[in-house]
Amino acid sequence: MSNIGKQILDGSFLYLQPWFYNNKLSFRCELGIGEGKEYMDNAFHRAISIANILFANKTIDAAFYHLYFDNDGRTYDVNALILKFDKIVELDRYSLIESEAIDDDIAAVKRYISYNIDFDTLESILKSQIECQLNPPVNFVSFDNEFVFSVYDDRGCDIVFFNNDKFKEFYSRLEPYFLEYDREKMKETFESI
Secondary structure, eight states: OOHHHHHTTOTTOOOOSSHHHHOSSEEEEEOOOSSHHHHHHHHHHHHHHHHHHHTTTSOEEEEEEEEEEOTTSOBSOTTOOOOOOSEEEEOOHHHHHHTTSSOTTOOEEEEEEEEEEOHHHHHHHHHHHHHHOOSSOOEEEETTTTEEEEEEETTEEEEEESOHHHHHHHHHHHGGGBOGGGHHHHHHHHHHO
């Protein structure tokens, strides 16, 4: 199993938002461009175009999302999309508190992992995440290319790599989608590795 495949099974791997700013080898891409209906249409089409670049072989090795629970075992994510999950990993609560990702009133955060997601499911989830700002966001993983693809809403998405060579390989393919505001930071990272 790849490095990222092992990491998502590790409760100490937190994968916190904002993903782009919390991970050195990352891209931030703009989705929504234009206004009104055109803006939402562009957001979905750009997300799918990016997914086609990332998952050219149409293989999504894994997907995961996080649910937050209170002391009574109730989840805070009432709109959670439920994928058929294969594994549940409890995240390290101490590390979450230390990183200020959660308050003391959160009793647990669990990662729900599904394997072998088909591209139609990815499209359906992305549509929901963009149109409904689905919470929690579902993150898509490639083991071979060692990245996690995460759409945060209609404004944009982050792609976090766990391998320098793969980051460099995808740089020029994804550059047309880069968010202008963070373009220089991505270029600096590319040139430094």
